[in-house]
Amino acid sequence: MAQIRTAVKGQENTRNELSIEDDVLVESNNGSNITISLQDIFAIKTSDNAFVVNYASYPTATETAEPTDKSLRPKTVTRALNVKLYLPLEGVDEPAAAGYLSPGDFFDELQKRLQIKPLASNTKIHAILNPVSGLRQSLENWKNIIAPMLNLSGIADDSVVLHTTKGVTDGNRLAKDLALNVLAKSENPIILLCIGGDGTLHEVINGLSQASVKTKVQLVVIPTGSGNAFANALGITDPADAVLRLLRGNQQPLRTIRVSIGKCPVPYDSQDWHNHVEFDRVDHDPRIMVVFSFGFHTQIVSKSNYLRPFMGNSRFSLVAGFLLWWMPQYGGRLVLDEGAQEYNAEQQNWRTANDKTHIDGQYTYFLGSKMPELEPGFRIAPFASTSDEHVDLVLLRNGTSDELKSILYKAFAKGSHVNEPKLEYWKAKGFLLRVQDAAEVCLDGEIHKVPKGGVVRLQVVQPSTEGEIAIDVFM
Numbered sequence: 018m019a020q021i022r023t024a025v026k027g028q029e030n031t032r033n034e035l036s037i038e039d040d041v042l043v044e045s046n047n048g049s050n051i052t053i054s055l056q057d058i059f060a061i062k063t064s065d066n067a068f069v070v071n072y073a074s075y076p077t078a079t080e081t082a083e084p085t086d087k088s089l090r091p092k093t094v095t096r097a098l099n100v101k102l103y104l105p106l107e108g109v110d111e112p113a114a115a116g117y118l119s120p121g122d123f124f125d126e127l128q129k130r131l132q133i134k135p136l137a138s139n140t141k142i143h144a145i146l147n148p149v150s151g152l153r154q155s156l157e158n159w160k161n162i163i164a165p166m167l168n169l170s171g172i173a174d175d176s177v178v179l180h181t182t183k184g185v186t187d188g189n190r191l192a193k194d195l196a197l198n199v200l201a202k203s204e205n206p207i208i209l210l211c212i213g214g215d216g217t218l219h220e221v222i223n224g225l226s227q228a229s230v231k232t233k234v235q236l237v238v239i240p241t242g243s244g245n246a247f248a249n250a251l252g253i254t255d256p257a258d259a260v261l262r263l264l265r266g267n268q269q270p271l272r273t274i275r276v277s278i279g280k281c282p283v284p285y286d287s288q289d290w291h292n293h294v295e296f297d298r299v300d301h302d303p304r305i306m307v308v309f310s311f312g313f314h315t316q317i318v319s320k321s322n323y324l325r326p327f328m329g330n331s332r333f334s335l336v337a338g339f340l341l342w343w344m345p346q347y348g349g350r351l352v353l354d355e356g357a358q359e360y361n362a363e364q365q366n367w368r369t370a371n372d373k374t375h376i377d378g379q380y381t382y383f384l385g386s387k388m389p390e391l392e393p394g395f396r397i398a399p400f401a402s403t404s405d406e407h408v409d410l411v412l413l414r415n416g417t418s419d420e421l422k423s424i425l426y427k428a429f430a431k432g433s434h435v436n437e438p439k440l441e442y443w444k445a446k447g448f449l450l451r452v453q454d455a456a457e458v459c460l461d462g463e464i465h466k467v468p469k470g471g472v473v474r475l476q477v478v479q480p481s482t483e484g485e486i487a488i489d490v491f492m
């Protein structure tokens with residue numbers, strides 16, 4: 018195939034050669050090359066006398082060099098916006114006689130290679146932004162990255178509405194209002210940007226779900242929080258990356274997990290306790306996207322909340338150290354829905370259970386998730402997927418402190434804990450957990466109390482379930 022190249026005048030009035038090679042745009046000027054990944058280009062503007070390439074790229078290594086103070090948390094490196102302006106060459110360009118495209122044709126070809134799908138002209142964008150999530154940079158990201166990218170991509174300012182959360186649970190209120198008053202009534206396609214961390218996303222999804230309206234929304238998850246487990250699971254690295262995914266247009270239905278809490282009037286040790294569960298009457302069962310836990314993980318979240326006024330992130334390690342020394346076990350009875358699959362580490366395959374699976378005992382660790390990683394590098398549920406119909410369960414029963422430590426360390430080593438002999442790894446569409454004693458459970462970071470003998474039910478919500486708002490997520 019003929020090489021795709023052109024010659025133009027660069028910003029320094031020099032003759033620049035531009036070419037498209039595989040998935041990069043190469044700018045050559047007197048033997049020095051600059052490359053721009055096509056994945057990073059989000060808008061090209063051309064006219065008779067100017068060609069503009071807008072792209073979002075990571076800073077170069079020298080720009081990111083940081084002081085080597087080990088006590089500082091590593092700063093997240095995010096893409097910044099850049100622009101390249103090219104002009105047509107004046108007069109006759111001798112070398113360009115053979116095999117060069119005109120600049121206009123070259124930029125048309127470049128545009129085709131970007132895989133950017135134009136949004137319908139009547140699309141409306143609503144953004145729910147938490148200004149205090151993570152390092153409190155959401156608003157800065159909005160002003161410097163997100164809004165300019167939308168604008169440069171041709172989305173008119175009056176098609177974009179920003180809603181800023183004013184306090185805890187405000188994301189929930191804003192999303193519910195939006196679903197009832199905008200989504201349910203609008204004829205136009207609506208894209209919702211959720212700008213914050215997992216807590217904000219949890220509030221937004223629950224707000225949409227609580228509205229119980231038969232409608233649909235397209236969601237862009239823009240990570241500006243501390244953990245960002247959901248965005249991490251989708252491989253979304255930073256705000257510009259999230260907007261690039263919106264522009265490329267690939268979406269998948271979101272599967273959330275519905276959580277119901279109830280009681281059970283029959284004694285704890287009754288064989289068929291799971292047939293006697295009475296669920297609490299609530300307006301709306303919560304939905305989670307990231308993590309359910311009981312025992313060790315819940316206690317880290319719960320106890321470190323008490324230390325929040327006095328300590329930074331080191332409070333988590335302090336509580337974990339204490340729990341690993343004390344090693345409490347948490348009595349529970351677990352029933353997995355029919356068709357649950359168990360991972361066999363030795364054979365590296367899955368066994369499917371025909372019937373319900375009962376797993377009773379003293380739990381040292383109990384965690385359910387649809388995300389492989391809960392924080393960058395902590396691959397606790399490595400087979401989990403946001404798009405499959407299962408919640409993954411990571412279980413350790415009657416474990417010692419050393420066994421649990423080994424599991425947690427290996428979860429940081431690419432999730433190799435799944436090979437630990439006592440670790441049980443399951444995939445299920447849903448399950449019931451009955452707690453032996455009064456307990457706390459963690460629902461996406463929120464702590465809920467379950468009374469002695471109480472029951473928690475988790476169920477993966479399938480897309481287009483009756484009464485559920487259909488949410489498609491940009492991937």
Ligand SMILES: Nc1ncnc2c1ncn2[C@@H]1O[C@H](COP(=O)(O)OP(=O)(O)OP(=O)(O)O)[C@@H](O)[C@H]1O
Nearest residue numbers: 150151183184185186214215216217242243244245
């Ligand atoms: N204006 C506000 N003032 C105080 N708290 C707020 C405000 N807006 C939202 N919140 C609360 O901030 C909390 C934290 O938000 P979020 O989870 O998005 O950030 P994070 O904790 O840094 O990220 P992650 O959950 O990914 O670790 C949420 O519980 C939310 O209710």
